[in-house]
Amino acid sequence: xxxxxLLKSARIIDTISGEVREPLDVLVSDADIQEICPSIKRDxxxxxxxxxxxxxxxxxxxxxxxxxxxxxxxxxxxxKEIHDECDLGEPFQEDKLDELVLSDxxxxxxxxxxxxxxxxxxxxxxxxxxxxxxSAGPDIFFAGPMLEMPPLxxxxxxxxxxxxxxxxxxxxxxxxxxxxxHRADVKMLKVFGxxxxxxxxxxxxxxxxxxxxxxxxxxPTFFHDISVDxxxxxxxxxxxxxxxxxxTVLKDRLRNEHxxxxxxxxxxxxDFVQRLFDMGPESxxxxxxxxxxxxxxxxxxLLCPTLHIFKFYSEKPQVFSDxxxxxxxxxxxxxxxxxxxxxxxxxxxxxxxxxxxxxxIPRFTHGEMVLLxxxxxxxxxxxxxxxxxxxxxxxxxxxxxxxxxxxxANLVVLERNPVEDIRNAQSVYVVVRDGVVAS
Numbered sequence: 001x002x003x004x005x006l007l008k009s010a011r012i013i014d015t016i017s018g019e020v021r022e023p024l025d026v027l028v029s030d031a032d033i034q035e036i037c038p039s040i041k042r043d044x045x046x047x048x049x050x051x052x053x054x055x056x057x058x059x060x061x062x063x064x065x066x067x068x069x070x071x072x073x074x075x076x077x078x079x080k081e082i083h084d085e086c087d088l089g090e091p092f093q094e095d096k097l098d099e100l101v102l103s104d105x106x107x108x109x110x111x112x113x114x115x116x117x118x119x120x121x122x123x124x125x126x127x128x129x130x131x132x133x134x135s136a137g138p139d140i141f142f143a144g145p146m147l148e149m150p151p152l153x154x155x156x157x158x159x160x161x162x163x164x165x166x167x168x169x170x171x172x173x174x175x176x177x178x179x180x181x182h183r184a185d186v187k188m189l190k191v192f193g194x195x196x197x198x199x200x201x202x203x204x205x206x207x208x209x210x211x212x213x214x215x216x217x218x219x220p221t222f223f224h225d226i227s228v229d230x231x232x233x234x235x236x237x238x239x240x241x242x243x244x245x246x247x248t249v250l251k252d253r254l255r256n257e258h259x260x261x262x263x264x265x266x267x268x269x270x271d272f273v274q275r276l277f278d279m280g281p282e283s284x285x286x287x288x289x290x291x292x293x294x295x296x297x298x299x300x301x302l303l304c305p306t307l308h309i310f311k312f313y314s315e316k317p318q319v320f321s322d323x324x325x326x327x328x329x330x331x332x333x334x335x336x337x338x339x340x341x342x343x344x345x346x347x348x349x350x351x352x353x354x355x356x357x358x359x360x361i362p363r364f365t366h367g368e369m370v371l372l373x374x375x376x377x378x379x380x381x382x383x384x385x386x387x388x389x390x391x392x393x394x395x396x397x398x399x400x401x402x403x404x405x406x407x408x409a410n411l412v413v414l415e416r417n418p419v420e421d422i423r424n425a426q427s428v429y430v431v432v433r434d435g436v437v438a439s
Contacts, residue, residue: 002435003048004029006040007411010052013419015059015388015402018380020419026057028409031435035405050437055429056417058383059403060111060138060410062390063365064304065240065356068126068140069118071098073160085319086361102130102137104362109412109425111433112400114356114390115142116190116215116240117154119163124185138433139410141187141394143215147177147203148193153219165192171202178206187394188212190240193219195226197234204235213237213393215304218244221335222258222273228292232299238393241358242305242339249289249342250276277334281341289342293349302393304354305343307375308368310336340375347376354393355386369422379422409435 007026014021025040026033027047071082076094083092088100105113115123123142130137145166146154154165168174181189189207191200191214207214215238216231218224228239228248239245250258254276261272276283296303310332313320317329343353353372357364365386372382391401399408411432416424431438 002030004034004046005409005432005435005437006047006049007052007057007413007432008049010055010057010413011417012036012403013056013058013380013383015380015384018384020056020417023053026403026411028411028432028435031409033403033405033407033409033411036403048437050413050430052413052429056414056424057403058109058412058414058418058425059387059401059407060412060431060433061109061355061365061386061425062112062114062400063105063110063138063356064114064354064386064390065306065358066113066115066360067117067358068098068102068113068115068360069122069161069164071101071360072122072126082360087363098126099129099136101360101362102126105138105365106136106431106433106438107428108362108366109414109428109431110138110362110365111410111412111431112139112141112390114188114394115140116188116217117143117146117157117164117192119161120144120181120184120186121163122161141396143188143190144181144184144186146190146192146217147174148191148219149195149199149225151194153193168195168199168203171199174199174203175206178203178210178212182210182212186212189214190217191215191226191236192217193224197225197230200226200231200234208235211395213395215240216244217241218247222247222276223262223269228301229295232295232301237300238302238304238354240304240306240356242303242307242342243310243335245289245292245303245342245346246276246284246338249284249292251283251285251288254279254283277331280334280337284338284341286345289345290349293346293351296346296351297349300352302352302354302389303343303346304356305339305372306356306358306368307336307339307343307371308364309358310339311367311371312364340371343372344376347381350381352389353377353381353385354390355382366423366426369425373422379419382422383418383425409433 005028157164217240313332317325388401415427418425
C-alpha cells in the first residue's frame with residue numbers, strides 16, 4: 001500500500017470551469033485523490049506532506065498523438081539521433097532509448113499518451129515498462145495498427161514493425177477487425193488513407209458497439225477518400241493533423257476542379273496539388289471553414305492539429321528525408337502555414353482542439369502547446385485539450401482529465417500559473433503519477 005500524500009495549499013486549475021481556485025489541500029491515497037478541502041489535518045507519521053504554497057496543480061497532461069513504437073527496433077545510429085533530439089539530460093544507453101524517453105515524458109508532466117499507430121505487442125510491452133514504477137512512463141492508451149483499405153500506404157512501416165498498419169478489405173472484414181482489436185485491449189481505432197464509405201460506416205458502427213472511439217488521418221492532403229465532412233457523417237469525432245481539413249474548405253471552384261481530376265493521371269494531379277500549395281491560404285474559403293467549425297461543434301468533433309511536427313520538418317527536412325530535403329522543406333513550410341490558419345479560424349469558434357505532437361519526443365508536447373497559443377487558443381483551452389477533452393473522447397473522464405475526489409492521482413505541480421502563460425506549464429515542480437511523487 002502506498003504512503004498517503006498531502007499536497008498542501010496549492011491552487012487547482014479547474015479544467016471543467018476554467019477557474020483558478022483558491023489554495024486547497026489535496027489528499028492522495030493509493031492511486032486516487034481522496035479529498036480536497038481548505039485544510040486537511042494529518043498524522044505526521046503516516047502521511048507524506050509536500051508544501052505547495054504559491055504553486056499550481058493541473059491534471060497530468062495527455063499527449064494526444066504519439067507513435068511510441070518507433071522508439072524500438074531502430075538502428076544504433078538512429079537511436080543516438082533520437083536521444084540527442086530528445087535532449088534527455090542523461091547519457092545515451094544502447095537499447096534503453098524507450099525507457100529514457102518514457103521517463104522524460106513523465107518528468108515534463110505528460111502522464112498519459114494517446115498512441116495512434118504501432119504494433120500491439122510492442123505497445124503492450126512499453127505499457128508494461130511504464131507501469132513498473134511511477135516515474136517509468138505515462139499511461140499508454142493505444143489504437144494499435146492503423147486501419148486502411150489496400151493498397152496499404154503504410155505498408156513500409158510493417159517491414160520493421162509488423163502490425164503497424166492493417167488492411168480492411170470489406171464491411172464484413174471491418175467488423176471482424178474491430179472485434180479482434182477490442183479483444184487485444186485497444187482503447188480506440190485509427191483509420192488512415194483509403195476507405196470506401198460503406199466499409200468505413202461498418203467499421204465506425206461496429207466500433208461504437210464496443211465503445212471504441214474512432215479517429216481519422218486521411219493520409220494524403222488531397223485526393224483521399226475520407227474528407228472531414230464525410231468522416232463526420234460516418235460518425236468519426238476526431239481528426240488528426242490540421243491539413244486534413246484543407247480539402248473540405250477549398251473554395252468551390254477549386255474543390256470542383258479537384259473532384260473532376262480524381263480519375264486523372266498522377267502527373268495531372270500533381271500539377272493541380274502544386275498549384276494549391278502555391279496558392280496556400282488563398283485556396284481556402286474562410287466562410288466554409290466557419291461552417292465546418294459550426295458542424296464540428298454541433299457534433300462534438302475534435303481536431304488534433306499536430307502543428308509542431310510540420311514546423312519541425314520545415315526547419316529540419318533532412319530528418320524526414322535525408323535524400324530530398326530540398327523537396328520536402330517547402331512542402332512542410334506550406335503545411336505549417338495552412339495548419340496555423342485553420343487552427344486560428346477554428347479557435348474563433350471554440351472548436352475543441354487536442355494537444356498532440358505526432359511523434360515520440362517529450363519536449364514536443366509543450367512545443368505544440370506554445371504553437372496553439374500563438375495561433376489563437378487561450379491557455380485554459382490548451383490545458384483542456386491536454387487534459388479534459390482527450391479524457392472525455394476516450395470515455396475515461398471518470399478517472400482522468402480533471403482534479404476531483406475519486407479521480408486518479410496523476411497530477412502536475414507547477415511553479416507558475418499556466419493560465420497566465422501556457423509556457424508556465426513547463427515550470428514543473430513535482431509530478432505525481434499513480435499517487436506517488438515521480439519527479
